[in-house]
Amino acid sequence: MTETPTSPMLSRVHTSAPDTDSAIDRTIPEFPAATPIDEDNYFRLHKPPPYLSQISRDVAEFINFHHKQNRKVALVTSGGTTVPLENNTVRFIDNFSAGTRGATSAEYFLENSYAVIFLHREFSLLPYSRHYSHTTNCFLDYLAESPDGTKVEVDDKFQKKMLVVLKKYRYAKDQNLLLMVPFTTVHQYLFTLKLIAQEMSVIGYDAVFFLAAAVSDFFLPSSRIPQHKIQSKEVGGKLVVDLEPVPKFLRRLVDSWAPIAMIVSFKLETDDSILIDKARAALKRYNHQLVIGNLLQTRKKQVVFVTPEGERWVKLTPPQIKNRIDIESILVPEIISMHGDWIQSRKEIGL
Numbered sequence: 174m175t176e177t178p179t180s181p182m183l184s185r186v187h188t189s190a191p192d193t194d195s196a197i198d199r200t201i202p203e204f205p206a207a208t209p210i211d212e213d214n215y216f217r218l219h220k221p222p223p224y225l226s227q228i229s230r231d232v233a234e235f236i237n238f239h240h241k242q243n244r245k246v247a248l249v250t251s252g253g254t255t256v257p258l259e260n261n262t263v264r265f266i267d268n269f270s271a272g273t274r275g276a277t278s279a280e281y282f283l284e285n286s287y288a289v290i291f292l293h294r295e296f297s298l299l300p301y302s303r304h305y306s307h308t309t310n311c312f313l314d315y316l317a318e319s320p321d322g323t324k325v326e327v328d329d330k331f332q333k334k335m336l337v338v339l340k341k342y343r344y345a346k347d348q349n350l351l352l353m354v355p356f357t358t359v360h361q362y363l364f365t366l367k368l369i370a371q372e373m374s375v376i377g378y379d380a381v382f383f384l385a386a387a388v389s390d391f392f393l394p395s396s397r398i399p400q401h402k403i404q405s406k407e408v409g410g411k412l413v414v415d416l417e418p419v420p421k422f423l424r425r426l427v428d429s430w431a432p433i434a435m436i437v438s439f440k441l442e443t444d445d446s447i448l449i450d451k452a453r454a455a456l457k458r459y460n461h462q463l464v465i466g467n468l469l470q471t472r473k474k475q476v477v478f479v480t481p482e483g484e485r486w487v488k489l490t491p492p493q494i495k496n497r498i499d500i501e502s503i504l505v506p507e508i509i510s511m512h513g514d515w516i517q518s519r520k521e522i523g524l
């Protein structure tokens with residue numbers, strides 16, 4: 174069983190767990206998938222992030238490096254996107270995602286010989302360092318003073334596990350297997366996703382898209398964002414926010430940005446009675462290979478794979494839960510096996 178530090182500071186209370194009984198009604202139908210016109214409007218009317226050309230160079234170099242070695246590449250998206258309410262942003266709308274799913278899954282892709290582009294919310298959890306950076310797992314609790322009080326050392330209790338994590342991290346770094354690409358806003362996420370997808374088209378079916386990020390459903394178009402901090406006097410003490418739906422670009426990803434790659438999306442719900450129907454509807458709407466359904470309350474213990482052939486639950490057993498096995502250690506190898514079948518099927522039709 175994994176050792177974790179104990180400290181009187183470490184409360185077992187989690188304030189981030191929402192009251193799911195009062196969540197919004199998710200039974201209403203989703204917005205339609207984005208069309209080429211929606212894509213054109215969105216990317217024409219919004220300015221690209223200024224650093225995009227740097228990311229383009231880094232991604233192209235990374236893809237070429239691994240393409241030459243016939244290595245498969247996973248794009249793992251992770252964490253939540255923000256929706257700024259002001260250009261000089263003081264206030265923004267955010268969501269709950271800490272990036273656990275994405276950071277953990279990236280580690281299992283790396284362990285299975287994939288290279289990983291980790292498109293993540295800046296300051297969310299990262300592969301390997303996630304073991305020590307969570308606020309309920311303060312890294313200082315893993316450290317101790319040396320016997321003579323002059324140095325910092327890893328506490329004996331944690332040496333063994335930390336050495337394993339450190340070796341894997343160093344290996345990924347030294348072999349250039351992990352490219353970190355950050356985003357914060359939904360706008361940065363969409364521009365960067367499109368760019369990376371297009372760069373990855375060079376490797377065709379050797380690419381897998383693992384879209385675990387929690388992307389905002391609504392945003393404030395740049396034409397309506399105030400430049401400076403909204404003054405409470407100006408809005409008469411009330412702030413009324415009128416948001417637009419974010420175009421559902423998954424369809425554009427499947428049809429145009431990455432038409433030969435294998436695409437895995439996630440469906441998050443809070444009501445188990447609608448999860449599978451919603452996941453199946455997403456599969457039909459976007460026409461890709463796999464939707465992984467998960468419930469907010471149980472997402473770390475069970476997920477459901479929904480494919481055109483049917484659905485199948487992946488659940489941790491009670492001993493696995495007790496031993497803190499990551500569910501991603503089961504679901505990522507299953508996806509990799511499906512990716513192998515996908516590649517085979519593409520070869521058979523001559524792609």
Ligand code: PMT
Nearest residue numbers: 270271272273274384385387388420421422423438439441
């Ligand atoms: O980070 P953790 O705390 O570990 O939580 C992990 C998770 C619960 C966030 C993750 O497992 C998960 O379910 N992620 C997807 C949640 C989500 O955004 O669902 P959605 O129904 O809004 O979007 C479904 C898919 O459509 C996403 O894969 C997204 O890539 C895509 N999408 C969404 C919005 C948009 N404008 N365009 C899209 O293409």
